[in-house]
Structures are given as C-alpha cells and as structure tokens.
Amino acid sequence: MKDIKCDDFQDNVSELLIRHKSILxxxxxxxxxxxxxxxxxxxxVTCCGCIQVNAKKQCIPIDGTxxxxRDCMDTHIEGKLCENCKDVIEKEIxxxxxxxxxxxxxxxxxxHEVLLKEVEKLNTLGIYNLF
Ligand SMILES: [Zn+2]
Structure with a gap:
C-alpha cells in the first residue's frame, strides 16, 4: 500500500534540496x-516557562506488571506547551x-519503507522493544 503523503513529502524534499546536497x-x-x-x-522551560522539568530517579516496581x-515511569515534564512554544517545536521537528x-x-x-519497517518492528517486538 502506498502512503501518498509520505511519498509526496519525500518527492517535495527531493525537489527543494539544492543548497545542501552533499552527504556531509x-x-x-x-x-x-x-x-x-x-x-x-x-x-x-527557561524563557517561556510554560513547561517545567522536575526530574528524579525513575521508580521501577519490582515484580510489577x-x-x-507504564504507570510508574514519568516524563518529568510539568505543565503544557503554550501555543507559541508548540509552534516553534513543531517547526524544528x-x-x-x-x-x-x-x-x-x-x-x-x-x-515510507523506513516507517513500515519500524511499525513492523514495533508490532513484532511489542512491549519488549522498550528494553
Ligand atoms: Zn511556552
């Protein structure tokens, strides 16, 4: 199955990449x-302050499921990105x-093939992909 958006994106990038064409x-x-x-x-975190980082050692339950x-592991993020920060991060991504x-x-x-292989790997390994 062909993913039109993924292939279109790759075609667009191919057409637009002129200046930085060297592998280096x-x-x-x-x-x-x-x-x-x-x-x-x-x-x-440091300029806007819409999110904060409150990092600490991850708790890992012994003999837990x-x-x-999943419930115990923490992102260490408090708050939520404001629209401006979200927009900036989306552009950088x-x-x-x-x-x-x-x-x-x-x-x-x-x-597209890279994404398909990654999905296949995730489906095959499932939760064991985390370790
Ligand atoms: Zn912000």
Whole structure:
C-alpha cells in the first residue's frame, strides 16, 4: 500500500534540496536540526516557562506488571506547551524531518519503507522493544 503523503513529502524534499546536497552537509544539518529541537524545548522551560522539568530517579516496581511500569515511569515534564512554544517545536521537528528525508533521498532509501519497517518492528517486538 502506498502512503501518498509520505511519498509526496519525500518527492517535495527531493525537489527543494539544492543548497545542501552533499552527504556531509546533510549529516551536519540533521545534527544541527536535532540540536535546535533540544534548544526549543529548553527555551520553553527557561524563557517561556510554560513547561517545567522536575526530574528524579525513575521508580521501577519490582515484580510489577508492564502496566505498573507504564504507570510508574514519568516524563518529568510539568505543565503544557503554550501555543507559541508548540509552534516553534513543531517547526524544528519539521526541519529535522526535512533533513532526515534528504538523507533518505541521497542514499536512495524510501522514507515510507523506513516507517513500515519500524511499525513492523514495533508490532513484532511489542512491549519488549522498550528494553
Ligand atoms: Zn511556552
């Protein structure tokens, strides 16, 4: 089954990637884009304040069920992203997807196939994928 949106996105990226076509440029742009996501999340905490980080050691129940573990693990985030921060983070994630897709394009890898394989892996491994 063909995923039109995924393939369309990959085609659009292929048409638009002119300036940073070298593998070295793309690899460094992927790393830069990832860093910009981290920075945007950090700014949501330190500048906006719409979310806070309250990190502590994760509790892991002994002899607990998977559901117990799921309930016990914490994101360490308090609050909720405001619309502005959410918009900024979405743009940075989109930028990262652009460069990840560019990497797929120059290596002749289908983004759609990557997603399908990942879904298959998740379905096969299920909850054991977490460990
Ligand atoms: Zn905010």
């Amino acid at each position: 440029d793309i690899l460094s742009k992927v790393a830069e884009a990832q860093t910009r996501i981290n920075r945007a999340v950090a700014k949501s 998977i559901e117990d573990l 989109g930028n990262t997807l652009f460069y990840i897709t560019s990497l797929c394009n120059i290596l002749d890898i289908s983004l």
